[in-house]
Amino acid sequence: MVVFEKPKALTDKVFHYCPGCTHGIIHRLVAEVIDELGIEGQTIGVAPVGCAVLAYDYFACDMIEAAHGRAPAIATGVKRSMPDKVVFTYQGDGDLASIGMCETVSTAARGENVTIIFVNNAIYGMTGGQMAPTSLIGQVTQTSPYGRDPKTQGYPIRVCELLATLDAPQYLERVTVNNVKNVRNAKKAIKKAFQNQIEGKGFSLVEVVSACPTNWGMTPQKALEWIDEKMLPQYPLGCYRDKDQEV
Amino acid sequence: MAKLTFKEELCKGCGLCVNACPKGLLALAQGRLNQKGHTPVELTRPEECVGCASCAIMCPDCVITVER
Amino acid sequence: MQEKTLMKGNEAIAEAAILAGCRHYFGYPITPQTEVAAYMAKKMPKIGGTFLQAESEIAAINMVYGVASTGKLAMTSSSSPGIALKAEGISYLAGADLPALIVNVQRGGPGLGGIQPSQSDYFLATRGPGHGDFHVLVLAPASVQEMADLTGKAFELAMKYRMPAMLLADGTMGQMMEPVVLPEPKEPAAQSPAWAAVGTECKRFHNVVNSLYLDPLTLEHTNFERFERYAAVERDETMWEEFLMEDAEICVVSCGITARVSRNAIVEARKRGIKVGMIRPITLWPFPKKPLQAAAEKVKSFLCVELNMGQMKEDVELAIRCKKPVDLCCRVGGMIPSPDEVLAKIIKANEQGG
Missing domain, CATH: 3.40.50.920 (Rossmann fold)
Structure with missing residues (x-):
């Protein structure tokens, strides 16, 4: 009996991601959730600009490619057009928290009934490793070659905490995928974020703290350890909003 | 009795599965490359694998199918 | 004789869009076109449509892109400075071959300019309002009647040629009142076009609405194909x-x-x-x-x-x-x-x- 295989909601296209890039794990988790909920035929995904720009080739559901940062606005249009369909965006940190922050906050503030998968790896990967809004203090990138200096480059943005100041969001959770247990938890959160939408509960966002071995300049294994050592102290895992749990 | 199948051509040799295996049964192949030029992963002692799927869960490239 | 209604130009656009079967409007307040949004805000909820005041012009055009991706009529309206902000989205609409209506009730510029009428976005509209090699259909009404008629025409052409259309009015046209014979109402299309991203229902390979082509030869081909369509538009749809x-x-x-x-x-x-x-x-x-x-x-x-x-x-x-x-x-x-x-x-x- 097959106990683990590639989910059906992924196409046969080979991921273009670098060796050890956790985008592949997160893609698979989203696809597993789509399979388990039996919603592939009713789902419309919105791909970002960034490393995951080609996500539209990988997910087997209908897909729309967005301009940089605009995925939540496009998802809003799709959902308003087809309220019975499941609409998700898949976005990186530059896309969601820098150029697209206005769309992110406003979509969350409206409580738009969509699901957002937010991949935070603290760097711009596709363009070759520049500073992201979520880059850590002291983090060396191509555009912070002496380490991110808060005096001139500001502080990293915690998206879940920021969105948790809003009334509307239904569900905000930060997870990571740096070990088997955490991958399992990440999947649970992603599944909940999709289920919320199906049940009409409103805006759900799962932030996945992710690794970029190539641009962090580490082996894939070391990058996963770096998540524990450096990323999670800045970005603590946990649920920042779950209206189901509120009395 | 568990069986692992590797879609070797998808493997990028990142080794995340190697570290994920609780029994240390996986290793990158010695002196062998796949078509893409990556060192693919191999199961060293198949008889000891219990099919926990930890390797497959950590694989970013859907290389591994697990049967039990 | 057909019944005439006394209407403001901006209101005529809004009503004509609804009569053309448009049920999705996204906008952002800016003088001198705000009446379009105000009219839609009143009317859309009563006919099961969407009116959404977007967080920005950029968001509004991308919401239009979202609806257009599902094969339905969608529109936004603004005035000159706001249209400049929409340029990014208009380019993506053109690149993904999506139909949409953008209304520009022009005011004086450059910069914040003024709020009085202007036709100074002629280049912006006709040279392609955004990056890349593309055109949008540009229709210029000269009466409130044409505000209504050309709104319907713009939707029709946008859908037929899968490209964005811009109704390029000046502030005078938006603000003036004249009697109008409104067009016959059309119902929104019941079926979505084959290319639309509406869910596969697991019955076909996925549709992808996209403007990215990393292979230069493929990208060149999409540009050539688009300009063949433009040639057909020039041949068959020029109006004067x-x-x-x-x-x-x-x-x-x-x-x-x-x-x-x-x-x-x-x-x-x-x-x-x-x-x-x-x-x-x-x-x-x-x-x-x-x-x-x-x-x-x-x-x-x-x-x-x-x-x-x-x-x-x-x-x-x-x-x-x-x-x-x-x-x-x-x-x-x-x-x-x-x-x-x-x-x-x-x-x-x-x-x-x-």
């Missing part, structure tokens, strides 16, 4: 109106509010025995090159009357290959030339004789 052109020796070229001012000036000039007529482009892209070329064989000179520093004049000169002199009568910054100012230019052109 001729006024007293049969024996004209001077050809006025003007659109929108200045065409109306020019018309009065032409009538006055005719009384004085000056043989002057007008070609009024209704589509600015595609531009009515053929009637202008034909006119260039007959007339002595052209006179462009515009609310900008001569942007359309360049198109006229290109169309007639500079065969005849082209003069300019313009006011900018929210000013509008009076019929007397236009008449003076016509008299001058008549004296010079080309």
